[in-house]
Structure formats: C-alpha cells, structure tokens
Amino acid sequence: xxxxxxxxxxxxxxxxxxxxxxxxxxxxxxxxxxxxxxxxxxxxxxxxxxxxxxxxxxxxxxxxxxxxxxxxxxxxxxxxxxxxxxxxxxxxxxxxxxxxxxxxxxxxxxxxxxxxxxxxxxx
Amino acid sequence: xxxxxxxxxxxxxxxxxxxxxxxxxxxxxxxxxxxxxxxxxxxxxxxxxxxxxxxxxxxxxxxxxxxxxxxxxxxxxxxxxxxxxxxxxxxxxxxxxxxxxxxxxxxxxxxxxxxxxxxxxxxxxxxxxxxxxxxxxxxxxxxxxxxxxxxxxxxxxxxxxxxxxxxxxxxxxxxxxxxxxxxxxxxxxxxxxxxxxxxxxxxxxxxxxxxxxxxxxxxxxxxxxxxxxxxxxxxxxxxxxxxxxxxxxxxxxxxxxxxxxxxxxxxxxxxxxxxxxxxxxxxxxxxxxxxxxxxxxxxxxxxxxxxxxxxxxxxxxxxxxxxxxxxxxxxxxxxxxxxxxxxxxxxxxxxxxxxxxxxxxxxxxxxxxxxxxxxxxxxxxxxxxxxxxxxxxxxxxxxxxxxxxxxxxxxxxxxxxxxxxxxxxxxxxxxxxxxxxxxxxxxxxxxxxxxxxxxxxxxxxxxxxxxxxxxxxxxxxxxxxxxxxxxxxxxxxxxxxxxxxxxxxxxxxxxxxxxxxxxxxxxxxxxxxxxxxxxxxxxxxxxxxxxxxxxxxxxxxxxxxxxxxxxxxxxxxxxxxxxxxxxxxxxxxxxxxxxxxxxxxxxxxxxxxxxxxxxxxxxxxxxxxxxxxxxxxxxxxxxxxxxxxxxxxxxxxxxxxxxxxxxxxxxxxxxxxxxxxxxxxxxx
Numbered sequence: 001x002x003x004x005x006x007x008x009x010x011x012x013x014x015x016x017x018x019x020x021x022x023x024x025x026x027x028x029x030x031x032x033x034x035x036x037x038x039x040x041x042x043x044x045x046x047x048x049x050x051x052x053x054x055x056x057x058x059x060x061x062x063x064x065x066x067x068x069x070x071x072x073x074x075x076x077x078x079x080x081x082x083x084x085x086x087x088x089x090x091x092x093x094x095x096x097x098x099x100x101x102x103x104x105x106x107x108x109x110x111x112x113x114x115x116x117x118x119x120x121x122x123x
Numbered sequence: 124x125x126x127x128x129x130x131x132x133x134x135x136x137x138x139x140x141x142x143x144x145x146x147x148x149x150x151x152x153x154x155x156x157x158x159x160x161x162x163x164x165x166x167x168x169x170x171x172x173x174x175x176x177x178x179x180x181x182x183x184x185x186x187x188x189x190x191x192x193x194x195x196x197x198x199x200x201x202x203x204x205x206x207x208x209x210x211x212x213x214x215x216x217x218x219x220x221x222x223x224x225x226x227x228x229x230x231x232x233x234x235x236x237x238x239x240x241x242x243x244x245x246x247x248x249x250x251x252x253x254x255x256x257x258x259x260x261x262x263x264x265x266x267x268x269x270x271x272x273x274x275x276x277x278x279x280x281x282x283x284x285x286x287x288x289x290x291x292x293x294x295x296x297x298x299x300x301x302x303x304x305x306x307x308x309x310x311x312x313x314x315x316x317x318x319x320x321x322x323x324x325x326x327x328x329x330x331x332x333x334x335x336x337x338x339x340x341x342x343x344x345x346x347x348x349x350x351x352x353x354x355x356x357x358x359x360x361x362x363x364x365x366x367x368x369x370x371x372x373x374x375x376x377x378x379x380x381x382x383x384x385x386x387x388x389x390x391x392x393x394x395x396x397x398x399x400x401x402x403x404x405x406x407x408x409x410x411x412x413x414x415x416x417x418x419x420x421x422x423x424x425x426x427x428x429x430x431x432x433x434x435x436x437x438x439x440x441x442x443x444x445x446x447x448x449x450x451x452x453x454x455x456x457x458x459x460x461x462x463x464x465x466x467x468x469x470x471x472x473x474x475x476x477x478x479x480x481x482x483x484x485x486x487x488x489x490x491x492x493x494x495x496x497x498x499x500x501x502x503x504x505x506x507x508x509x510x511x512x513x514x515x516x517x518x519x520x521x522x523x524x525x526x527x528x529x530x531x532x533x534x535x536x537x538x539x540x541x542x543x544x545x546x547x548x549x550x551x552x553x554x555x556x557x558x559x560x561x562x563x564x565x566x567x568x569x570x571x572x573x574x575x576x577x578x579x580x581x582x583x584x585x586x587x588x589x590x591x592x593x594x595x596x597x598x599x600x601x602x603x604x605x606x607x608x609x610x611x612x613x614x615x616x617x618x619x620x621x622x623x624x625x626x627x628x629x630x631x632x633x634x635x636x637x638x639x640x641x642x643x644x645x646x647x648x649x650x651x652x653x654x655x656x657x658x659x660x661x662x663x664x665x666x667x668x669x670x671x672x673x674x675x676x677x678x679x680x681x682x683x684x685x686x687x688x689x690x691x692x693x694x695x696x697x698x699x700x701x702x703x704x705x706x707x708x709x710x711x712x713x714x715x716x717x718x719x720x721x722x723x724x725x726x727x728x729x730x731x732x733x734x735x736x737x738x739x740x741x742x743x744x745x746x747x748x749x750x751x752x753x754x755x756x757x758x759x760x761x762x763x764x765x766x767x768x769x770x771x772x773x774x775x776x777x778x779x780x781x782x783x784x785x786x787x788x789x790x791x792x793x794x795x796x797x798x799x800x801x802x803x804x805x806x807x
Contacts, residue, residue: 010537011537011541011544012498012502013495013498013499013502013541013544013545014541014544016495017544059537061533086539086543090396090400090419091395091396091399091419093417094396094399094400094403094414094417094419095399097403097413097414097417098399098402098403102413103413104413104416104417106416107540107543107544108543108544109544120412
C-alpha cells in the first residue's frame with residue numbers, strides 16, 4: 001500500500017520542492033493526497049483524506065502549524081507529522097514537538113536532507 | 124543477596140571467618156570431653172590412694188582382734204572394724220577396676236588384676252572371722268599371718284597402680300595442652316589472615332576511590348568547559364569544573380537551580396525555549412535526534428549591560444541515565460564561551476557577504492529551475508509592494524502598527540524561506556536581518572509611528588537585493604546567447620544587443636507575473652529596432668529603472684479587467700516598451716501603458732494634503748511642474764486617479780537614475796487613456 005502524504009506550507013515554492021522529491025527512488029511509493037497553504041486547509045484535507053504522513057510548516061496564515069498539529073492530534077492521531085521550519089523558530093518547533101510532532105526538518109534543506117527526514121518519518 | 128555475598132568479593136572473608144568459628148567450637152568441645160577424663164582420672168587416683176589406707180586399716184583391726192581373742196576380751200568392735208575395712212576396700216577396688224577398664228591401658232588393667240588377686244585370699248580370711256560371735260583363734264592367727272604377708276604387697280600394688288594412673292593423666296594433660304596450643308595458634312593465624320585480608324581489601328578500594336577522586340578532580344580542574352550535572356528539577360550537583368566560574372558570569376553553586384540562574388542570563392524568549400527543550404530532553408519518549416538541531420542555548424547571547432562586547436555561550440546537554448530501569452535521572456551540562464568564535468564567524472560572514480560577487484549569486488541562481496526563481500522574484504516583489512501600500516495607509520494607532528508589523532514579518536519570513544529554499548543566500552541574509560529588526564518590534568508593548576521607519580527601510584533593502592538577482596539573471600541570459608568567441612559586446616554591430624533582448628524578455632516576464640498576481644490582464648509589446656551598441660549608462664537604467672517603470676505601469680496604470688470594460692477598453696491592458704536609436708544617434712526608451720493615466724488635479728490636492736506645497740504654491744505651478752514632482756524623492760506618490768493603488772514604488776529612483784545617466788526624462792499622460800515615460804540619451 002502506498003504511503004499517503006499531505007504537504008502543508010504557505011509557500012508554493014516549498015510545496016513544489018517537497019512534492020517534486022516524492023518520486024525519489026530511495027523513498028517508498030508515495031501517494032500525494034493534497035497540498036495545503038494554511039492550517040485550516042490542512043485540517044480539512046487531513047480529515048477528508050486521512051494521510052499517513054504530513055509535512056507541516058509552522059508560520060502560516062489563518063491557522064498556524066502549531067495549532068494545526070494540536071487539532072490533528074485529536075482528529076487524526078494516527079498521522080505522523082514532520083515539522084518543516086526555519087531554525088529561527090526554535091521555540092515554536094519545540095512546542096510543536098511537545099504537542100506531538102514526530103519529526104523535524106529545518107529550512108533551508110537539501111534534497112538529501114529532505115529524503116533522509118522523510119525516510120526517518122516513515123520508518 | 125546472600126548468594127552474591129557468598130560468591131562475590133567477600134567470599135574469602137566469609138570462608139575464613141567460618142573456619143575460625145569451626146576451629147574454636149572444635150577446641151571447646153574437645154576441652155569439654157578431656158575435662159571429663161581429668162575428673163575420672165582424679166577419682167581413680169583418689170580411689171587407688173584409699174586402697175592403701177583400707178588395707179592398713181584391715182591389718183590393724185585383725186591385730187586388735189587377735190589381741191582381744193587371746194585376752195578373752197569382747198571382739199565385736201574389732202569385728203565391726205574388719206567388716207568396715209574389707210567392704211571399703213572392695214568398693215574402692217571395684218572403682219579402680221572400672222577406671223582401669225576405661226583407660227584401656229594394659230599395664231593399668233594388669234596392675235588392677237594383680238591387686239585383685241592379692242586381695243581375694245585376705246578378703247576371704249577376713250569374712251571367715253565375721254561368721255560367729257567368737258571367731259576361731261586358729262582362723263584369726265591365719266588371717267593375721269595372711270594380712271602381715273599381703274598388706275605390704277597390697278600397699279605396694281596400690282602405689283604402683285596410682286603411679287600408673289598419674290602417668291596416664293599426665294600424658295593426657297600434655298596432649299590436651301598441645302592440642303589447645305595448636306588450636307589457639309590456628310585460630311590466631313586465621314584471625315591474622317582475616318584482619319590482613321580485610322585491611323588489604325580496604326586499602327585497595329581506598330586506593331581506587333582515591334584515584335578516581337583524584338582523576339575526577341583533575342578532569343574538573345583541567346577541562347576548558349564548564350561541566351556540571353543537574354537533576355530532573357534543574358538542581359545543580361556537587362561536582363563542577365573549575366572553568367565554570369570563568370564561563371558563567373553568575374555564580375552557580377551546588378544546590379542552586381540552574382534554570383533560575385539561566386533566566387538571569389538570557390532573554391525571556393530564549394528562556395521559554397530552553398525550558399521547553401530541557402523538558403523534552405528529559406522525556407523518554409522524545410528521540411534525542413529529533414532535538415539535535417533545536418537547542419536554543421547553542422551560541423546563546425547573554426544579557427549584558429552597557430557597551431560590553433557581546434558574550435556568547437554554548438550550552439550542550441546530555442541525558443544522564445541512572446542504573447538499569449531508572450531512566451533519565453538528569454542532564455550533564457557542558458558550557459563553553461564561544462564569544463570569540465562567534466565574533467570571528469560574524470566577521471567572516473560579513474566579509475564573505477561583502478566579497479560575495481555576483482558570480483556567486485549567479486551560481487546560486489543557476490542551481491534552480493528558472494521558473495521557480497522567476498516566480499519567486501515576482502511573488503516577493505508583489506508582496507513587498509503590497510506591504511509598502513499597507514505601510515503607507517496604516518491608521519495612526521499602536522494596535523494597527525502592531526498588526527502591520529506582524530503582516531510584514533509573515534511575508535518577510537515567507538520570502539526568506541523561499542529564498543533559502545532556492546539557495547539565494549543574499550536575499551535570505553537580508554530577509555533574516557530584516558526579520559530580526561521586526562522581531563525586536565514585535566516584542567515591544569506599544570509602537571509609535573516612528574517605529575515603522577525601519578520597516579519601510581527594510582522593505583527597500585529587500586527590494587534592492589531582489590533587483591540584484593534580477594541583474595544577475597539578465598547577465599546569465601546575455602551570456603547564454605553570446606556566441607562562443609564573440610568576445611565583449613562592444614563590437615559595433617547594428618543588431619540589438621543580446622543583453623538588451625534578454626532584459627526585455629525578463630521585463631516581459633516580470634510584467635506578466637505582477638499582473639497575474641494582481642488579477643490583471645496585460646499584453647506586453649517590446650520593440651527593439653537596430654539599436655546597436657548601448658552605453659553602460661543605458662544598461663544601468665534598463666537594469667534598475669526599467670523594472671520600476673514596468674511594475675508601476677502594471678500595478679498603478681493598467682486597470683483591472685472589469686474597470687477597463689466599463690471604460691470601454693479592451694479587457695487586456697497594453698504595455699509597450701520600446702528602445703530605438705534615432706537617426707542622430709540618440710537612444711530613446713519608452714514605456715507606455717493604456718491605463719488610467721495621471722490625474723493632475725488629484726495630484727495637486729495631494730501635494731497640498733501631504734504638506735509638500737501650500738495651496739498658493741500649487742496654484743502657481745503649471746501642470747508640467749506638478750507632474751515633475753512625481754520624480755522628486757520623498758514626495759508621496761499616491762496621486763493617481765485611484766488612490767488605493769498609489770503610484771508609490773520608485774519613481775524617484777527613476778528620476779535619480781535619469782539624472783545620473785544623463786537622460787532627458789519626459790512624461791506624457793491623459794486621464795483614462797495612457798501614461799508614457801520617455802528617456803532620451805544624446806549620442807556620446
């Protein structure tokens with residue numbers, strides 16, 4: 001069964017960067033269930049399409065990543081979430097981890113780092 | 124427990140003590156048994172001695188009886204004495220025989236038997252005398268004779284027997300002494316062994332303890348880091364490295380709470396993160412790898428008063444696990460002063476940044492998908508333009524200011540993220556610096572209007588960095604089209620320069636991107652008839668001024684589709700960019716749009732409202748002078764028909780560039796019809 005992934009980031013550039021990496025042969029087959037530009041969209045997509053894995057930006061309009069992780073923990077506790085954030089957001093990232101994030105990837109990331117982080121998240 | 128003592132390091136000691144007790148118990152038991160022998164020996168010797176007395180007593184009684192019988196005196200008393208004496212002898216002899224048998228010594232047994240054989244005839248003779256009231260004188264005579272002959276022998280034999288028994292007792296006593304001495308000696312030896320063993324063991328463990336104590340002290344004295352342990356509550360342990368006092372400006376003693384001390388050293392934000400981080404480190408369920416990059420106390424800047432050089436510390440934490448099953452009991456904290464490193468790094472980074480040539484930027488840009496970069500630049504510009512508008516229109520209210528700062532922060536953060544994703548380091552760095560300024564403002568409780576000045580400056584700087592990327596891209600494009608071996612561009616060919624062509628294409632893309640972002644439709648037409656060699660001055664304007672003019676035209680000139688339809692225009696706006704060389708050799712750049720034009724009337728009011736001119740001054744100005752004000756630095760340019768858009772960005776920049784490159788700048792416009800900028804350079 002393919003791993004179901006949801007990408008959440010308010011930047012289209014970053015969303016595309018991550019999405020493009022999905023085809024990397026080192027990764028297991030991945031089904032991209034959606035791209036969300038903010039926390040509210042993410043929550044809606046996650047509720048409807050139940051992804052197994054989520055990459056989550058923290059600084060976003062409408063609902064930020066931290067709040068979204070908190071809600072997802074209740075709505076979809078089975079999803080493993082990887083925070084993708086700049087290191088200047090350490091406090092937020094730490095809070096996100098304590099609220100249930102399973103992985104952390106700091107921006108900017110290289111393709112190698114992204115693949116490694118996804119493998120770790122999916123292991 | 125018992126098993127571990129028996130088989131562990133105390134095994135030898137346990138066996139030694141057990142043996143010591145066994146030996147002691149054995150000696151006591153033996154003593155007890157031997158003492159019984161001593162008693163029996165004494166009784167036996169005593170009985171042997173008595174035999175002698177009883178034999179004598181019997182001899183004497185027989186003589187008395189003999190005398191009494193001859194004298195015809197009553198003999199009953201003598202008879203009674205004889206009876207008493209022989210019975211006593213019998214008893215003592217029986218006792219001696221029992222003792223002799225018990226000794227199992229042949230010589231003693233023989234002695235006793237001899238004594239018995241000597242005694243029996245005398246005993247029989249004595250018993251005969253007791254048969255009647257008046258004993259037969261002949262029997263008396265024979266008994267006396269027998270007694271006289273045997274008495275001496277009996278006494279002799281009793282003496283010998285006693286001597287034998289004494290010899291035996293003495294042997295036994297000697298043996299007992301030897302045995303006891305041996306046992307006591309063995310016990311003493313064991314005791315000495317135990318004491319020495321314990322002493323050696325204690326000495327060894329003392330030496331080991333002393334050595335590890337000394338090594339710990341050496342480590343703690345020598346290590347060039349502050350080292351200490353904290354428990355789960357943050358309480359500092361007793362062992363700390365000497366260097367700690369040099370690193371941390373605050374004293375940190377055993378029993379102090381590290382978190383309290385830390386709170387005085389770092390900013391409240393860092394402190395919050397630190398608490399969170401330490402809490403997660405102590406959480407068994409959180410993988411340490413997850414936290415590896417998130418240590419907020421890595422290269423943390425300390426709070427300082429005055430103008431002291433900034434001090435940076437590096438705190439690193441290692442979870443300490445107790446015995447098996449105990450889990451994480453605390454953290455080992457290592458702290459180092461990294462001020463110098465950080466300073467050097469900062470210097471190096473700024474030097475690098477200064478030295479970072481456009482070539483480096485070029486390489487960074489080349490690494491990316493061109494569409495990504497274009498999209499990024501267009502998005503970022505559009506964001507910053509919108510922020511400029513927001514900034515200008517903000518209501519004078521502290522809460523509004525805060526909302527604006529938050530909005531700017533979010534957009535700048537996003538630009539930074541994208542720039543970092545695309546490895547455009549210069550923009551990332553600029554955005555990062557700007558973000559720091561904004562963070563400072565976000566932490567303020569109240570904001571005044573003046574506080575927004577650095578925000579406006581920051582936006583400007585970021586736009587400048589984006590322009591640099593533009594420049595690089597145009598150069599890349601120019602080189603990409605340059606035929607190999609063609610050399611530099613100044614070849615005097617009449618064809619339009621490839622660089623210019625690239626600039627135009629880029630400008631076209633920019634216009635389309637901005638338009639799409641604003642939901643407008645625009646058609647860009649470029650015209651480049653044979654311009655030939657272009658001087659650097661014109662290149663500079665194309666690079667730095669043209670994007671401003673084009674963006675202005677799209678953002679502020681061209682209307683949205685609905686508005687255009689209402690005005691009876693084609694819903695697609697038209698933007699024309701033209702670079703031509705006139706017959707006299709002069710170059711002319713035109714940027715024209717068929718948008719809403721400039722409302723001179725509104726511009727006049729605006730000049731008065733903004734306080735740049737008095738109503739009288741404005742009334743005295745010609746339309747031409749009024750429009751020229753658009754190119755003056757510092758004049759707010761919200762002067763077009765639709766004040767919402769505001770012709771804000773960079774017309775003063777264009778004015779300045781025109782002056783610096785020696786161009787004549789003209790502006791023609793008709794309300795609701797068109798706006799046309801023309802720059803003309805005379806031939807060199």
